[in-house]
Amino acid sequence: xxxxxxxxxxxxxxxxxxxxxxxxxxxxxxxxVSVLCDVQNTIVSQVIHRFANEDIRRRYFPKLCKDTVGAxxxxxxxxxxxxxxxxxxxxxxxxxxxxNGSKSWITNSEHAGxxxxxxMWTHRKATEASPVSWSTVKxxxxxxxxxxxxxxxxxxxxxx
Numbered sequence: 001x002x003x004x005x006x007x008x009x010x011x012x013x014x015x016x017x018x019x020x021x022x023x024x025x026x027x028x029x030x031x032x033v034s035v036l037c038d039v040q041n042t043i044v045s046q047v048i049h050r051f052a053n054e055d056i057r058r059r060y061f062p063k064l065c066k067d068t069v070g071a072x073x074x075x076x077x078x079x080x081x082x083x084x085x086x087x088x089x090x091x092x093x094x095x096x097x098x099x100n101g102s103k104s105w106i107t108n109s110e111h112a113g114x115x116x117x118x119x120m121w122t123h124r125k126a127t128e129a130s131p132v133s134w135s136t137v138k139x140x141x142x143x144x145x146x147x148x149x150x151x152x153x154x155x156x157x158x159x160x
Contacts, residue, residue, distance in 0.1 A: 039107045070116065072107045073116065
């Protein structure tokens with residue numbers, strides 16, 4: 001993966017447009033692989049590229065380009081993808097933050113080792129321009145509970 005990630009981090013250094021072409025071609029053969037590649041290259045990598053500091057880029061881009069799948073956690077059971085209605089909170093606790101809440105329909109969660117999570121920050125006031133911020137989370141730092149939803153599909157749920 002890492003289609004449009006800078007080669008200094010292990011990516012190919014190609015363009016976002018090339019990512020779209022790769023995703024489109026994959027979709028012709030296997031739409032599910034195409035979605036995994038899409039989220040990895042157009043959401044996870046782009047959030048890091050646009051918003052992360054250099055330390056986060058150095059630590060995570062090489063892994064995401066080589067052997068780690070990234071997941072995107074925005075939706076919640078009672079909020080859907082409405083960023084203004086999120087209930088998951090990030091609260092400062094000493095030198096770290098505690099995420100507390102639930103996420104649903106986490107894209108790529110089954111295979112992920114890295115998560116982009118969108119909480120409301122308790123120490124900041126949400127504004128229309130920026131209701132949430134992104135938080136990078138290592139998989140081992142979270143407690144997961146899979147919850148069956150009574151429908152034709154099973155959706156993983158992140159809970160603490």
